[in-house]
Amino acid sequence: MINNLKDMNENPISLRWKKRFAELPEDIQLKIKELDNKDPKEYQLKVIKKTKCKPKEGDIFLVSPREGIYFYGRVFKAEIKHIANDTFINGKNAVFIFKCKTRTLDLSNYLPNYEELIIDPVIVDDIYWRKGFFYTIANIPIDDYEKELDYGFYSIGKGKYFKEDGHELMHQPQILGTYGIATIIGIARNIEKELIINPNLLKFD
Numbered sequence: 001m002i003n004n005l006k007d008m009n010e011n012p013i014s015l016r017w018k019k020r021f022a023e024l025p026e027d028i029q030l031k032i033k034e035l036d037n038k039d040p041k042e043y044q045l046k047v048i049k050k051t052k053c054k055p056k057e058g059d060i061f062l063v064s065p066r067e068g069i070y071f072y073g074r075v076f077k078a079e080i081k082h083i084a085n086d087t088f089i090n091g092k093n094a095v096f097i098f099k100c101k102t103r104t105l106d107l108s109n110y111l112p113n114y115e116e117l118i119i120d121p122v123i124v125d126d127i128y129w130r131k132g133f134f135y136t137i138a139n140i141p142i143d144d145y146e147k148e149l150d151y152g153f154y155s156i157g158k159g160k161y162f163k164e165d166g167h168e169l170m171h172q173p174q175i176l177g178t179y180g181i182a183t184i185i186g187i188a189r190n191i192e193k194e195l196i197i198n199p200n201l202l203k204f205d
């Protein structure tokens with residue numbers, strides 16, 4: 001159990017980021033720090049198309065941090081049924097966002113690699129689709145390989161690892177996100193950080 005602020009600041013996710021940040025060139029570190037003083041509108045995700053359709057497990061969607069550039073995402077769990085009926089998590093969706101991208105609203109460049117995520121897995125509300133920041137283009141059932149992926153979320157408040165539905169994990173998952181609802185600004189900021197670290201993510205071969 002986490003007892004103090006020091007423990008909260010030394011959780012696996014923050015420690016991983018601190019180590020990575022310390023190894024970055026100074027100019028990149030400075031650009032990331034400057035994000036704190038920027039208006040979120042400067043790096044907000046672009047609206048693709050608003051829709052009232054609820055996300056479904058297996059959906060493939062697009063995310064656009066720049067006009068005309070779309071990163072692929074995958075709905076891993078839709079309408080999460082939390083074992084303790086946690087109202088913050090119940091009914092939400094666990095998603096992955098990949099580094100593979102496209103210029104068109106189709107599957108032409110969809111080559112998912114779970115070792116090449118642009119950000120950690122996140123839990124999100126349907127509002128991303130309603131506001132048009134996520135736009136679903138297809139549905140492909142979750143396959144056997146995906147079902148066996150070692151992923152989960154770290155609860156900063158409890159100091160434990162969980163699946164999205166609240167089942168506790170007894171180990172640190174290979175693919176790890178933060179347990180809680182990701183905000184629209186939070187996702188946009190994390191993607192922007194990755195684009196600062198590696199501008200080539202925006203380039204096409």
